[in-house]
Amino acid sequence: MNETGPCTVTVLDVVEETADACSLVLGVPGELRDGFAYRPGQFLTLRIPGAGGAGLARCYSLSSAPGVDPHPKITVKRVAGGAGSNWICDNVRPGHTIDVLPPAGLFTPGRLTGDHLFFAGGSGITPVISIIKAVLAQPEGTAVLCYANRDESSVIFAAELRDLVARHPRRLQVIHWLESVQGLPTADALAALAAPHADRDAAFVCGPEPFMDAVAQALRSVGMPGDKVVVERFRSLTGDPFADPAPLPAETGDVTAVRVTVTLDGDRHSFPWPSQTPLLDLLLSKGIRAPFSCREGACSACACRVTAGEVKMLRNDVLEEEDLADGWVLGCQSVPVSEDIEVTYD
Incomplete structure (x- = not known):
C-alpha cells in the first residue's frame, strides 16, 4: 500500500467459521483504499491491546482474495493460551477499530494461471x-x-x-x-x-x-x-512493531563517517547512518515512510536492495541465498559495514 505506516481499520463483520475460529471483515478508510493492495496469501499485522496501555502484535493471514472479495478479511483460530487469538475471538465485534500494518508476506504465487x-x-x-x-x-x-x-x-x-x-x-x-x-x-x-x-x-x-x-x-x-x-512459517512477534523507533545516538566520529543514500518512491535521501541503528529505524526517525511490518526479520515487508557499499543483517528468517546474492536485505535488520552505502526500495 502507498501509506506504509500503521493505519486504523473498522471491523465491518465478524463471521463465525467454526466453534473456535472467526473471520474479521475489515473496512479500510477511503483515503487508503486504493493503496491497501495485497497479494493472495499475504497477512496483516494487528496490534492487540494489553494491560496498562501496553500492546503486542500478532500476524494473521488474509482469507480474502484481491479482486474477488469486496473487503479484506482475516481469519483467526483460537490457540490455547494465545493472547492475540483469544482476545480477538472474545472481544472483537462489528464497529470495533483495530490498528494494522500494511499487507506483507512471501507466501504468494508468482503467477496465478498455473x-x-x-x-x-x-x-x-x-x-x-x-x-x-x-x-x-x-x-x-x-x-x-x-x-x-x-x-x-x-x-x-x-x-x-x-x-x-x-x-x-x-x-x-x-x-x-x-x-x-x-x-x-x-x-x-x-x-x-x-x-x-x-x-x-x-x-x-x-x-x-x-x-x-x-x-x-x-x-x-x-x-x-x-x-x-x-x-x-509464522512465529509470534516478541516486540512491538507499532512502537516509535528508538532515538538516534548522538553523532560521533564513527557516525558521520558512514553515509547512506536511499531511493524510495523515486526520491533520493542522503544522511549519516549511526553504526548500530537499523536502516528502518533511521528512515522512520527522519520521517521517511519506508515499508515494514514485523520489524523482527520475519516477514520481508521491509526488503530493499543494496546497490553500493556493504551492510550486515542482525537477523534474517525469510531471504534465501539467491536473494542475498542479488543484494536484497531486510531494512529492519540492516546496519552499516562500509562508509558509503546506497540502497533502493524501488
Whole structure:
C-alpha cells in the first residue's frame, strides 16, 4: 500500500467459521483504499491491546482474495493460551477499530494461471483459500487442495470450499483428511496424495509445524523439486512493531563517517547512518515512510536492495541465498559495514 505506516481499520463483520475460529471483515478508510493492495496469501499485522496501555502484535493471514472479495478479511483460530487469538475471538465485534500494518508476506504465487498443489492443516487454510480464489478468478489455472483437520466440525471454510468446487468442478479438487477417521497424516500417506500431482507448477504448504515437516518429506519423496515448494512459517512477534523507533545516538566520529543514500518512491535521501541503528529505524526517525511490518526479520515487508557499499543483517528468517546474492536485505535488520552505502526500495 502507498501509506506504509500503521493505519486504523473498522471491523465491518465478524463471521463465525467454526466453534473456535472467526473471520474479521475489515473496512479500510477511503483515503487508503486504493493503496491497501495485497497479494493472495499475504497477512496483516494487528496490534492487540494489553494491560496498562501496553500492546503486542500478532500476524494473521488474509482469507480474502484481491479482486474477488469486496473487503479484506482475516481469519483467526483460537490457540490455547494465545493472547492475540483469544482476545480477538472474545472481544472483537462489528464497529470495533483495530490498528494494522500494511499487507506483507512471501507466501504468494508468482503467477496465478498455473497448476497448483496445496497442503493445508487446520487454520493453515487461511492463506491457501486466498490463493485458490485468486487462481479460480483467472481464465485458466487449476488447484488441488489436500486439507487436514481434527474432525468434520473443525473444517474452516467448509461451505465456501464446497461452493468453489461446485462452481469450478474441472479446476478445483479438494481432498479432506480427518484425523477422527484416518488418524494423523503420515509422510507416507501424504506422499500417496501428492504423487498424482508431483508435476504441478508449485506446491504451497501451511499448517502446524509437524504437518508441514511431513508434507515437505512427502513432496521430496515423490520428486517435487524444492524450489517449487513454498512453505509458510509464522512465529509470534516478541516486540512491538507499532512502537516509535528508538532515538538516534548522538553523532560521533564513527557516525558521520558512514553515509547512506536511499531511493524510495523515486526520491533520493542522503544522511549519516549511526553504526548500530537499523536502516528502518533511521528512515522512520527522519520521517521517511519506508515499508515494514514485523520489524523482527520475519516477514520481508521491509526488503530493499543494496546497490553500493556493504551492510550486515542482525537477523534474517525469510531471504534465501539467491536473494542475498542479488543484494536484497531486510531494512529492519540492516546496519552499516562500509562508509558509503546506497540502497533502493524501488
